[in-house]
Amino acid sequence: NKRTKGVTVVRPIVYGNVATLLPQKKIPDSDHTHKWTVSVRGLNNEDISFFVKKVTFKLHETYANPQRVIEHPPFELTETGWGEFELTMKLQFVPESGEKPVTLYHNLRLHPYEEDGSISTANKNKPVQSFQYDELVFTEPTEYLHSLFLQH
Numbered sequence: 573n574k575r576t577k578g579v580t581v582v583r584p585i586v587y588g589n590v591a592t593l594l595p596q597k598k599i600p601d602s603d604h605t606h607k608w609t610v611s612v613r614g615l616n617n618e619d620i621s622f623f624v625k626k627v628t629f630k631l632h633e634t635y636a637n638p639q640r641v642i643e644h645p646p647f648e649l650t651e652t653g654w655g656e657f658e659l660t661m662k663l664q665f666v667p668e669s670g671e672k673p674v675t676l677y678h679n680l681r682l683h684p685y686e687e688d689g690s691i692s693t694a695n696k697n698k699p700v701q702s703f704q705y706d707e708l709v710f711t712e713p714t715e716y717l718h719s720l721f722l723q724h
């Protein structure tokens with residue numbers, strides 16, 4: 573599994589969350605107010621599973637079993653809850669790639685904020701989205717990984 577020389581591969585990724593307000597009393601005896609989905613994918617919904625083997629989402633410690641491993645695409649996780657927090661997503665690559673895991677950070681967003689940072693009451697029933705664009709950079713990838721990228 574030789575490394576290429578002088579090759580750099582850059583792959584765009586998009587990660588973040590959507591959130592919606594739960595109908596009141598949807599979950600009996602629970603203080604959960606929102607339903608949210610966090611995901612990581614390629615640009616334009618590109619399937620990244622040809623080089624990403626699994627994604628481990630680490631939630632706030634108020635969640636039962638905060639570490640959630642998703643081994644198949646789509647690499648996303650849906651939960652309900654009451655609060656915002658910073659979560660991490662650890663991307664592990666296909667073993668033949670010889671690449672170390674990469675950790676991404678995302679502030680889970682539930683509320684529609686106004687420009688001044690206050691929570692918008694007018695928009696409180698609209699879905700909230702918070703996504704960020706990033707790039708994974710592979711410096712002198714293995715020939716194996718390089719050939720995978722050439723095929724996609």
Ligand code: SLL
Pocket residue numbers: 632634635636652653654655656657
């Ligand atoms: C806050 N610092 O106080 C944040 C923490 C944690 C949110 C938010 C747990 C849900 C469950 C949940 O929504 N935690 O218990 O299953 O706003």
